Amino acid sequence: MPLFRRHRTDEPEPEMAPDASGTPAPAPTEPPPAPAAAVHVRGLTKRFGHFTAVDNIDLDVRRGEIFGFLGPNGSGKTTTIRMLCGVIAPTDGEATVLGFDAVGQAEDIRRSIGYMSQRFSLFEDLTVEENLKFYAGVYGIADERYEQRRAYILEMAGLQGREGELTANLSVGWKQRLALGCATIHEPELLFLDEPTSGVDPTARKRFWELLYDLAESGITLFVTTHYMDEAARCSRVAFIYEGSIVTEGTPDTLRTTLVNDTIFEVTTGDVDAAIEALTASPAIAEAYLSGAALHVNVGTRIDGPEVIASTLTTAGLEALSTRVVTPTLEDVFVHLVNRERASSVPGQ
Amino acid sequence: MRAMLTRINAIAAKELVHIRRDPRLLVAVLVMPVLQLLLFAYAISFDVRDVPTVLLDGDRTSESRAYLAAYEHSDFFHVVGHVDSPAQVDRAFDESTARVAVMVRPGFGRALTRGETPSVAVLLDGSEPNSAQLGQAYAVALNRQLDREVFVEWAQARALDPSAFGAVDVSVRTWYNPGRRSADFLIPGLMVVIIMIVTVQQTAVTLVRERDLGTFEQISVSPVRRGELVLGKTIPWAGLAFANMVATTFVAITLFRVPLRGDLLALVAGTLLFVLCCLGIGLLISARASSVEVANITGLIVSFLPGFMLSGFAFPLNSIPVVLQWISYLFPGRYMVDIARSVFLKGAGFEVLWPQIASLGLYALVILSLATLVHARRAD
Numbered sequence: 157m158p159l160f161r162r163h164r165t166d167e168p169e170p171e172m173a174p175d176a177s178g179t180p181a182p183a184p185t186e187p188p189p190a191p192a193a194a195v196h197v198r199g200l201t202k203r204f205g206h207f208t209a210v211d212n213i214d215l216d217v218r219r220g221e222i223f224g225f226l227g228p229n230g231s232g233k234t235t236t237i238r239m240l241c242g243v244i245a246p247t248d249g250e251a252t253v254l255g256f257d258a259v260g261q262a263e264d265i266r267r268s269i270g271y272m273s274q275r276f277s278l279f280e281d282l283t284v285e286e287n288l289k290f291y292a293g294v295y296g297i298a299d300e301r302y303e304q305r306r307a308y309i310l311e312m313a314g315l316q317g318r319e320g321e322l323t324a325n326l327s328v329g330w331k332q333r334l335a336l337g338c339a340t341i342h343e344p345e346l347l348f349l350d351e352p353t354s355g356v357d358p359t360a361r362k363r364f365w366e367l368l369y370d371l372a373e374s375g376i377t378l379f380v381t382t383h384y385m386d387e388a389a390r391c392s393r394v395a396f397i398y399e400g401s402i403v404t405e406g407t408p409d410t411l412r413t414t415l416v417n418d419t420i421f422e423v424t425t426g427d428v429d430a431a432i433e434a435l436t437a438s439p440a441i442a443e444a445y446l447s448g449a450a451l452h453v454n455v456g457t458r459i460d461g462p463e464v465i466a467s468t469l470t471t472a473g474l475e476a477l478s479t480r481v482v483t484p485t486l487e488d489v490f491v492h493l494v495n496r497e498r499a500s501s502v503p504g505q
Numbered sequence: 506m507r508a509m510l511t512r513i514n515a516i517a518a519k520e521l522v523h524i525r526r527d528p529r530l531l532v533a534v535l536v537m538p539v540l541q542l543l544l545f546a547y548a549i550s551f552d553v554r555d556v557p558t559v560l561l562d563g564d565r566t567s568e569s570r571a572y573l574a575a576y577e578h579s580d581f582f583h584v585v586g587h588v589d590s591p592a593q594v595d596r597a598f599d600e601s602t603a604r605v606a607v608m609v610r611p612g613f614g615r616a617l618t619r620g621e622t623p624s625v626a627v628l629l630d631g632s633e634p635n636s637a638q639l640g641q642a643y644a645v646a647l648n649r650q651l652d653r654e655v656f657v658e659w660a661q662a663r664a665l666d667p668s669a670f671g672a673v674d675v676s677v678r679t680w681y682n683p684g685r686r687s688a689d690f691l692i693p694g695l696m697v698v699i700i701m702i703v704t705v706q707q708t709a710v711t712l713v714r715e716r717d718l719g720t721f722e723q724i725s726v727s728p729v730r731r732g733e734l735v736l737g738k739t740i741p742w743a744g745l746a747f748a749n750m751v752a753t754t755f756v757a758i759t760l761f762r763v764p765l766r767g768d769l770l771a772l773v774a775g776t777l778l779f780v781l782c783c784l785g786i787g788l789l790i791s792a793r794a795s796s797v798e799v800a801n802i803t804g805l806i807v808s809f810l811p812g813f814m815l816s817g818f819a820f821p822l823n824s825i826p827v828v829l830q831w832i833s834y835l836f837p838g839r840y841m842v843d844i845a846r847s848v849f850l851k852g853a854g855f856e857v858l859w860p861q862i863a864s865l866g867l868y869a870l871v872i873l874s875l876a877t878l879v880h881a882r883r884a885d
Contacts, residue, residue, distance in 0.1 A: 241726040263728060269725040275719030279519065281526040286519070293515020294507040294727045339723075348726075 188348065192255030194219045194346050194377040195240060198247035202235050209235040211400035212249065217393075219345075222368065222378045224391030224408065228490055232400040233381045237348050238377075241271060256344055259306055267295070272342035274354040276335035280324035287323055287338055288478060295342035309337030312367060329360030340376070347371065349380040365390055385411070385486040396493055403497045414482040415454070415492060418442065420459050423451040424477045425469065434472035440464045445491050452488055512729050516737025522713070524741065534707065535824065538699045538749045539756055542692070555583035559594060562587065566614030572625070578608055594628060605629055666668040692763050693845035694818035700776075700839055701783050701812045704746040706804035708787025711738055713800040731880060739784045746780045750761040756848075768854030775844035775858065778865035782837035783808070785872030792879040811836040818842050840864045 195217035202210040207315045210232040217223040227233050238244045242262025251258040253265045255419075278287050288309060292302045310316045313333035315326075323331065332352065340347060353361045365387065372378055380391060388394055388408055395405040404410065428451060434454055435444035441464065443454040444490050455461035462479050469476050524530055560573050576582045585603055588594055597603040613625070661788040715721040715738075724734055754772075757763040786807060794800035813819055815829060816838030822830055833839045840861045847853035847861075855862070 184763045212647075238726075242723050263730075266726055266728045269726070271723065273719060273722060275722070277718070277720045277723030279523070279718070279720060282519065282522055286522055290515050293511055293518070294724070294729055296511045296728070 161392065162407050175344070192252070193217060194221075194378065195223075195251070195253055195379065196219060197240075197249070197251045200236065200239060200246050200251050201248040202232075202239060202244065203247045203408065205439070205449070208400050210239070210246075213402045215395060215402070217377060217379060219377050220375055221392040222372050222380060222390065224388050224394035225379060225381045225397065226383075226388055226394055226411075226486065227381075227397035227488070228383075228487070228502070231395060231397050234350055236397070237271075237350055237379070240265075241269060241348065242266060243464070267315065268345050269341075270339040270347040271344070271350075272335055272339040272347070272352050273350040274352060276331050278323045278335055278338065281322065282320055284318050284326070284334060285319040286309075288341065289332065289355065291338040291341045297342060305343075309334075309341065312370075313337050328356050329363065332336055332356055332360060332364055333367065336364070340371065346377045346379065349378060350383050351383065351385065353382065361387070383486060385484070385489070388486055396490065397495070398490065398494050403493050410487070411489050412491050417457050418454050418484070418492075419456070420482050420484050420488050421453045421454050421461055421465060421479050422447070422482045423465060423479050424449070426477070428476060430472060431474050433467060434474065435468055436469045441468065443491060443495055445486060449484075452482070452491070453486070454492065508728070509730075509733060513733050513737040516729070516734060517740045520738050520741045523711075524745070528761050530707075534703055534745055534749070535752075536549045538703055538753055541699050541755055542753050543760075544697055556581060557585045557603055558582040558605040558607065558718050559586050559588050559597050560584055561589065561591070561594060561606060561608040563611045564609050565612040568614035568617050571611045572609060572613070573607065579597060598628075613848060626826055640832045642817070663701045689761075689763050689850060690846070691818070692757045693760055693849040694816065696750065696757065697779070697838060697845050698812040699753065700746055700750055700780065700815060701816075701841075702805070702808045703749060703810035704742060704780060704783035705787045705790070708739060708742055708784050709790035709800040709804035710796065710797055711742070712788065712791035713797050717797060731878065735788060735877065735880070739788070742787075743777075743780050743784060746783065747776065747820065750776045750780075763849055765849055766852035767849065769848070771854050771858050771862065772844065772848040774855075775841060775848075775862050775865060778862065778869050779837055779841040779844075781869035782865055782872055785869060785876050787835075788876035789879060812838050815839060816842045837868050840868070 191388070193216055195215055197213060197215040200210055200213050200215075201208065213232075213236065215236075216484055225233055225236070235244070239246050240251055240258055242253075242258050242265050244377055254268050256262075256264040256268070257316075258265060268435075279290065282290065288306055289302075292305070297305065310319065313330065315330060315334060318326075323334065326334065334447055336352070356364065361384075368378060368380070369390075380387070388411055390410055393406070394408050394411060396403045396411075423431070428446060428449075431451060432444050432446065435441050435451070440455070440458065441453060442456040443452075445452055453461075453465055455464060458464060465479055466476055524534065556615070558576060562573055564570050582605060585857060586604075588597065591608070594603075594606040594608070597606065608626040608628065610626070616765070618637045695800075712721070712735075715724075725731075729737075754765070758765055785792060789802055790803045790807065794803055811833070815822075815833035817837055818838070822833055822839060826832070844858050844861050844865075847858055851857075
């Protein structure tokens with residue numbers, strides 16, 4: 157395991173690195189032209205009945221980058237990935253993945269990509285080895301290559317000597333790494349990771365991201381969705397999707413700097429709905445919204461935040477039970493960006 | 506093509522490991538059928554033997570005694586006493602000490618020596634139709650056997666309607682099951698029902714479980730095609746179901762001494778198609794079921810009730826209401842019960858059973874296509 161690694165972003169995009177293991181990549185039927193983008197999407201739309209899950213989005217993911225696809229639950233992230241993997245057909249628009257058309261060449265795409273979701277998709281009643289064997293069979297990996305891949309994955313996941321253990325008995329971190337191994341057993345050119353670290357402790361998350369950096373350095377393009385700000389910050393580029401539309405795109409610095417001058421308070425109070433109404437109406441307060449059971453209140457650059465919040469609530473006949481400063485989360489950035497988006501798209505308000 | 510086989514093989518191998526790792530499943534699939542067969546075969550018995558019988562000899566000649574002796578020597582009738590008057594017969598029926606009464610009228614011997622047709626009355630207790638029906642059939646057979654021109658006058662005692670007797674049905678059964686052993690009749694049908702229950706239910710559950718675990722999602726973004734997944738997941742079950750059929754056949758032949766008279770190949774062909782039909786039904790359920798529990802219960806209902814009621818296993822299909830008869834065509838059980846019984850008991854082969862085998866083939870084709878279609882729609 158390399159101990160030091162480059163730290164992303166500002167550097168020029170690495171060229172497609174030669175395959176580290178020296179084995180040929182799975183042969184697609186029609187090799188895409190070399191400069192084909194990892195993902196190229198124009199006007200992609202998916203409607204389920206009257207509900208528009210993904211609304212006319214454009215995306216470009218370059219080869220070799222770690223692309224962060226961010227957004228709250230139900231914003232269309234998973235639906236987009238499913239379309240890109242050719243699992244569901246788009247209602248409208250076009251998408252190519254590694255140069256293959258997502259509708260017409262879904263099978264070529266599925267051979268060349270890897271996919272890992274937060275559910276890990278391991279068979280718990282199978283051993284570590286049996287899980288690997290199953291996915292090797294699914295991707296048609298020949299015996300000699302399997303031996304190589306198996307050794308590599310066991311080392312990567314730190315599972316040497318535990319091949320015969322039932323997957324159910326592994327702790328979450330091991331499972332996660334094994335799932336990553338299974339998802340990359342065929343050395344895909346592009347790996348989709350749909351909230352791969354949900355429900356994993358911070359240490360395991362950190363170790364997992366180190367593995368992702370290793371993969372990225374070996375030339376694999378990563379397409380990651382996440383809820384975590386620190387993970388979003390590790391991406392080379394991010395796009396933020398909300399209610400099916402791309403709200404913003406850019407480097408993670410955009411996200412980190414978005415609220416860098418703003419102060420966010422977490423406020424607990426009795427009647428949250430009334431409190432949100434009162435706080436939102438106040439010209440001194442930028443944003444107020446529900447976060448879990450509490451409120452998050454963005455007071456902008458004001459330094460008298462607690463006083464403003466307290467007086468606003470008192471005027472409305474409410475009381476702040478507690479008020480404390482919190483570090484902005486990705487969720488706070490989402491809300492801010494969405495509000496900005498709305499303000500700009502509804503002129504006159 | 507080779508890649509496809511590798512994929513199907515990987516799924517089938519994995520499925521077998523699932524089965525091996527789950528002791529409950531293993532018991533349900535391998536032990537239960539044989540256990541059920543033993544249980545049912547011993548518990549459900551339509552055997553009628555030793556029916557308590559009283560004899561009334563109103564003639565008291567050597568001819569009448571010889572005639573009545575035939576009843577005493579029969580396994581079916583158990584002569585519990587001789588009575589002197591019809592009133593005593595009534596009492597025996599009332600007290601349930603007898604279910605059949607044979608009454609020889611005065612003049613029996615004389616009529617016989619004159620070459621006339623003597624008259625004998627057989628009274629049956631209609632409150633137990635099963636015994637009564639068989640009693641009648643037996644008395645007829647017995648009289649035929651005696652080769653006497655005896656005119657048997659059937660009398661009705663207590664709610665017995667002789668016209669309701671499926672005389673043809675009874676004589677058919679007698680014909681192919683001369684020992685009248687209900688095991689012979691039940692077991693071929695029971696085998697079919699058990700296979701249906703095991704196969705439909707397990708298949709219904711297996712795909713739903715995969716969806717629950719999220720592994721279905723993982724497989725759907727892999728090169729595995731839907732048909733390959735379905736095939737890979739069902740092949741082990743088809744194999745198991747077939748093994749079950751062989752095992753129950755073995756138990757039937759060795760333990761219950763059910764004769765296997767007909768074309769084994771026709772039975773095998775029918776079984777294979779039947780198993781495919783059951784897999785199709787299971788897959789259809791799994792495509793629609795929202796959870797493992799729903800799949801489990803639906804599988805049980807769809808296989809159990811029709812298996813018992815609408816397959817002809819327990820009740821002759823021509824004796825159930827017409828509407829149910831139509832519905833019975835919707836379940837593959839009836840065709841297979843027909844095939845199993847015909848091969849085991851009647852010694853039938855392809856020349857007789859081709860309509861049933863063709864029906865199963867068509868059924869399998871339709872249900873598997875339907876299941877694949879519904880699965881494809883569910884993906885969106």
